[in-house]
Amino acid sequence: xxxxxxxxxxxAVVAASLAIADADGLENLSMRRLASRLSVTPMAxxxxxxxxxxxxxxxxxxxxxxxxxxxASAPWDSALEDLFLGFHRLYLAHPALAQIMTxxxxxxxxxxxxxxxxxxxxxxxxxxxxxAASAFISIVNYTIGASLYRTxxxxxxxxxxxxxGRISAADAPRAHGLRxxxxxLAVDEGQFLxxxxxxxxxxxxxxxxxxxRPTTARAPAG
Amino acid sequence: xxxxxxxxxxxAVVAASLAIADADGLENLSMRRLASRLSVTPMAxxxxxxxxxxxxxxxxxxxxxxxxxxxASAPWDSALEDLFLGFHRLYLAHPALAQIMTxxxxxxxxxxxxxxxxxxxxxxxxxxxxxAASAFISIVNYTIGASLYRTxxxxxxxxxxxxxGRISAADAPRAHGLRxxxxxLAVDEGQFLxxxxxxxxxxxxxxxxxxxRPTTARAPAG
DNA sequence: ACCTGAACACCGTTCAAGT
DNA sequence: ACCTGAACACCGTTCAAGT
Numbered sequence: 001x002x003x004x005x006x007x008x009x010x011x012a013v014v015a016a017s018l019a020i021a022d023a024d025g026l027e028n029l030s031m032r033r034l035a036s037r038l039s040v041t042p043m044a045x046x047x048x049x050x051x052x053x054x055x056x057x058x059x060x061x062x063x064x065x066x067x068x069x070x071x072a073s074a075p076w077d078s079a080l081e082d083l084f085l086g087f088h089r090l091y092l093a094h095p096a097l098a099q100i101m102t103x104x105x106x107x108x109x110x111x112x113x114x115x116x117x118x119x120x121x122x123x124x125x126x127x128x129x130x131x132a133a134s135a136f137i138s139i140v141n142y143t144i145g146a147s148l149y150r151t152x153x154x155x156x157x158x159x160x161x162x163x164x165g166r167i168s169a170a171d172a173p174r175a176h177g178l179r180x181x182x183x184x185l186a187v188d189e190g191q192f193l194x195x196x197x198x199x200x201x202x203x204x205x206x207x208x209x210x211x212x213r214p215t216t217a218r219a220p221a222g
Numbered sequence: 223x224x225x226x227x228x229x230x231x232x233x234a235v236v237a238a239s240l241a242i243a244d245a246d247g248l249e250n251l252s253m254r255r256l257a258s259r260l261s262v263t264p265m266a267x268x269x270x271x272x273x274x275x276x277x278x279x280x281x282x283x284x285x286x287x288x289x290x291x292x293x294a295s296a297p298w299d300s301a302l303e304d305l306f307l308g309f310h311r312l313y314l315a316h317p318a319l320a321q322i323m324t325x326x327x328x329x330x331x332x333x334x335x336x337x338x339x340x341x342x343x344x345x346x347x348x349x350x351x352x353x354a355a356s357a358f359i360s361i362v363n364y365t366i367g368a369s370l371y372r373t374x375x376x377x378x379x380x381x382x383x384x385x386x387g388r389i390s391a392a393d394a395p396r397a398h399g400l401r402x403x404x405x406x407l408a409v410d411e412g413q414f415l416x417x418x419x420x421x422x423x424x425x426x427x428x429x430x431x432x433x434x435r436p437t438t439a440r441a442p443a444g
Numbered sequence: 445a446c447c448t449g450a451a452c453a454c455c456g457t458t459c460a461a462g463t
Numbered sequence: 464a465c466c467t468g469a470a471c472a473c474c475g476t477t478c479a480a481g482t
Contacts, residue, residue, distance in 0.1 A: 008446085031475060041448050048446095052320070052475070053381050102324060102370040108386050109393075116394040123396065135404045137371065137390070138417030142360075145367025148324040149359065159275050164330045171331075172338040174345065180357045193465085195360035195421070202420035230465085253456060263467050264456085270465095274456070 008040060010048050013056050017186040021059070021096035025157060029096070031055075050222040053104065061108025064091060072116045076125040076207075077200045080118065081193070084143050088192050091147035095157070097149045126210040127203060135203045142199060146192045230262060232270050238281050243318035244283070245272065247379060253277075255415040275326065282322040288312060292339045298429075299422045303415070306365050310414050313369035317379070320369045336436070347355025348432040349425060357425045364421060368414045375408040 016037050017046045021029045027048040031052055049055045070079050091098040101107075115136065122132035151157070169176040185191040238259050243251045253274055254268050257264040271277045290308045313320040322328075337358065344354035373379070391398040407413040 030473085032473080043449085043477090044447050046476075050384055054385050056383060101325065102321065102374055104381055107389065112394045112397055116397045119396040122422065129400060130403060133400045134407055134413055134416055136270050136419070137404065137407055137413060138364075138368070141371045141417065142364045142369035143365035143367070144370070145365070146360070148366070149363050153327055159326055161274050162272055163279060167329065167334050172334050174341040175334055175338045175399055178341065178351060178355045181352060182359065185356055185359055191356055191359060194356055195363065198360070198424035199323055199417070199420060202424060254454080263457090265468085266466050268457080341452085 008038060008044060008048060010058065011062075013037065013045060013048055013055070017055055017059050018063065018065050018094060018096070022094055026096035026099050026171070034164070056100045057104055057106070060097050060104070060106050061110050062112060063090065063094060063097050064108075066111035067110075067114065070121065072121075076121045077204055079121060080139070081196060081200060083114075083118070083190075084139060084196055085193065087140075088147050088189070089141050091144070092150060092154075095147075095151035095154070098144055098151065100146055122203070127205040127207050128210065131206050135199075135206075139196070139199055142195060143192075150186060150192070153183075182187060198215060223278045230260060230266060230270060231288060232280065233284075234260065235267060235270055236284050239266055239281050240316060240318070242287065244316055248318035248321050278322045279326055279328075279330060282326070283320050283326050283332050285312065285319050286330075286332035286336060287317060289332075289360070290337065292343065294343075299426055301343060301419060302361070303422060305336075305340070306361060306418055307411075307415065309362075309365050310369050310411070310440060313366070314372060317369075317373035317376070320366055320373065323366055343426070347429040349429050350432065353425070353428050357421075357428075361418070361421055365414075368417060370413070375405075415421070 013034070017029055020033055020037060031045055032042050035045055038045070038058055045055075049058065067090060068082070070083050072079070074082070118136050118139075119132050122135055123129065129137065167176050169180060175182075235256070239251060239256055242255055242259060253267055254264050257267055257350050260267070267277075271280065289312060290304070294301070340358050340361075341354050344357055345351065349357065389398050389401060397404075430431070
């Protein structure tokens with residue numbers, strides 16, 4: 001498959017990797033499967049990528065290109081809400097990316113560019129540097145956790161439960177009664193948004209407490 | 223190793239699995255490694271556990287035994303803060319557990335018991351059922367995301383970065399200036415607590431808006 | 445520079461057999 | 464019931480060789 005192009009390059013390798021991970025899950029992405037999809041010998045890939053780990057880094061960073069850019073004209077909190085909703089949607093579309101982020105710190109150029117944008121917006125809102133750094137980390141963590149939660153419960157990837165029976169009304173009446181509510185929330189974008197908004201509202205109070213700053217935004221101050 | 227006991231059982235298998243995952247990472251936990259640590263043939267394990275997936279489920283649920291129980295006498299928000307701090311510490315001590323939770327929905331008996339406790343506490347605080355379910359999910363998601371963040375950055379498991387250079391002052395002045403701050407926050411329990419408290423504070427407002435309820439809260443008591 | 449082929453040290457799991 | 468042994472269809476990666 002994918003034949004014809006003749007020559008292999010990094011973008012083609014990354015694209016094929018994402019396609020395999022989307023179709024069959026990250027656990028089924030192997031260098032050998034990838035090679036056969038590219039009609040090439042496994043070792044050919046090693047000429048473009050040092051090892052599988054580097055391939056995963058490239059997948060995670062490269063896919064951030066698809067993120068809708070932050071809208072600078074909007075209020076800072078709704079701009080951030082949109083940005084992280086974009087993250088969440090990206091991770092739902094490509095569950096492998098969220099998984100990769102939990103195993104390898106993402107430090108590629110696109111990831112750093114997004115981080116820079118977020119920190120700039122928080123700073124312009126009047127939030128001090130330390131709080132901004134902390135806010136960035138907490139919001140990213142929440143977003144990744146919520147995305148993993150939804151993808152791990154998406155019908156297509158559920159492992160068949162065997163050992164454990166269903167949740168019983170006798171042992172856990174509340175959890176039992178809320179079973180269907182929780183199942184619905186697990187596939188609901190509104191559930192993600194609710195938590196995100198609660199975090200943003202909390203940082204809004206930090207912003208209000210600080211003196212508003214002009215958005216000139218010159219770097220780490222000289 | 224681990225010889226002498228003569229007979230294999232599920233607790234021994236689970237304990238050995240955790241020991242391997244703690245020492246060498248979940249990615250190095252294999253049925254064959256596990257078998258050799260138990261001085262047994264790989265196939266012997268399959269007599270106690272259906273497959274590797276079930277083994278992972280058992281590891282994740284069984285380890286929840288170590289969680290400090292929720293202190294019912296404390297105010298609900300500080301009780302929940304303690305409980306989830308306990309989760310966070312458990313995941314830091316055993317990074318494999320947080321990883322497993324992102325791949326397989328945790329529905330074992332201990333997980334359900336913890337969920338029941340949390341829902342009961344939220345309800346007794348005067349939070350309605352739908353909000354309680356949503357709060358539970360968001361707080362768990364945040365906790366898992368934050369735990370994964372810290373473990374993925376723990377010095378012992380960092381993959382050597384190759385493709386991407388260090389973050390440059392020219393391209394990302396803010397991110398560059400905050401590099402050391404962010405690195406410090408990545409290993410700081412206070413960073414986790416800050417985000418957790420912001421979420422709890424938000425739900426405290428829901429509780430205040432609702433009529434307070436007597437803490438009759440039947441169920442797992444008795 | 446870019447790719448192939450053979451090989452090494454691993455995987456999870458099935459199936460048949462032993463006690 | 465509990466365990467072994469051999470086998471199957473896979474892995475990631477090194478090394479030497481081809482063009």
